[in-house]
Amino acid sequence: GAVVSxxxxxxxxxxxxxxxxxxxxLDFQATTxxxxxxxxxxxxxxxxxxxxxxxxxxxxxxEKDKFLINHASLTLSTLTVTSAHPEDSSFYICxxxxxxxxxxxxxxxxxxxxx
Amino acid sequence: GIQVEQSPPDxxxxxxxxxxxxxxxxxxxxxxxxxxxxxxxxxxxxxxxPSGTKQNGRLSATTVATERxxxxxxxxxxxxxxxxxxCAVDAGGTSYGxxxxxxxxxxxxxx
Numbered sequence: 024g025a026v027v028s029x030x031x032x033x034x035x036x037x038x039x040x041x042x043x044x045x046x047x048x049l050d051f052q053a054t055t056x057x058x059x060x061x062x063x064x065x066x067x068x069x070x071x072x073x074x075x076x077x078x079x080x081x082x083x084x085x086e087k088d089k090f091l092i093n094h095a096s097l098t099l100s101t102l103t104v105t106s107a108h109p110e111d112s113s114f115y116i117c118x119x120x121x122x123x124x125x126x127x128x129x130x131x132x133x134x135x136x137x138x
Numbered sequence: 139g140i141q142v143e144q145s146p147p148d149x150x151x152x153x154x155x156x157x158x159x160x161x162x163x164x165x166x167x168x169x170x171x172x173x174x175x176x177x178x179x180x181x182x183x184x185x186x187x188p189s190g191t192k193q194n195g196r197l198s199a200t201t202v203a204t205e206r207x208x209x210x211x212x213x214x215x216x217x218x219x220x221x222x223x224x225c226a227v228d229a230g231g232t233s234y235g236x237x238x239x240x241x242x243x244x245x246x247x248x249x
């Protein structure tokens with residue numbers, strides 16, 4: 024199967040600072056990447072969909088000015104959590120696929136703790 | 139939006155036992171995937187199965203799209219099978235390409 028990496032795997036930051044998370048598809052060109060959020064003992068919730076070279080589309084209730092997404096190439100998407108607060112602490116997971124109802128491949132996740 | 143329900147929510151087995159996990163969905167789907175989330179949080183792709191039956195070693199899956207359910211079978215379970223199993227579907231339409239996840243089944247396999 025395809026390999027997706029994320030960096031960093033975990034990060035601790037202070038309230039009010041910004042954090043950038045990278046998602047890379049290592050062995051295929053992902054026309055679409057997705058960002059999910061998972062709280063402890065809960066399921067994954069889709070935050071946004073990003074297509075290479077175009078603006079991300081955000082799910083209802085997700086603040087686009089707080090969670091900035093950039094999909095600069097077919098192998099890289101970034102999620103920046105701006106002015107982070109403790110309630111943003113969560114497990115963030117990206118996935119990558121070809122555009123359409125194709126199999127999605129997931130990164131290992133990034134655990135964010137905001138103090 | 140589409141609803142995805144998984145059952146049972148929790149399952150405890152002795153090593154060597156067989157099990158069946160179920161995923162019901164409320165509308166037609168373009169895509170259905172089964173995942174295993176390991177203790178470190180990594181989602182491992184088990185099956186991409188919008189319809190039909192597939193097998194991979196001790197695991198197999200069947201999706202009956204017309205009846206809106208999918209089943210994941212685990213045979214001769216091992217302790218390493220422990221973790222959370224998720225079913226996720228792409229309902230198409232305005233959600234084309236996006237996955238909606240069920241709440242998961244937490245599987246614990248005791249030695």
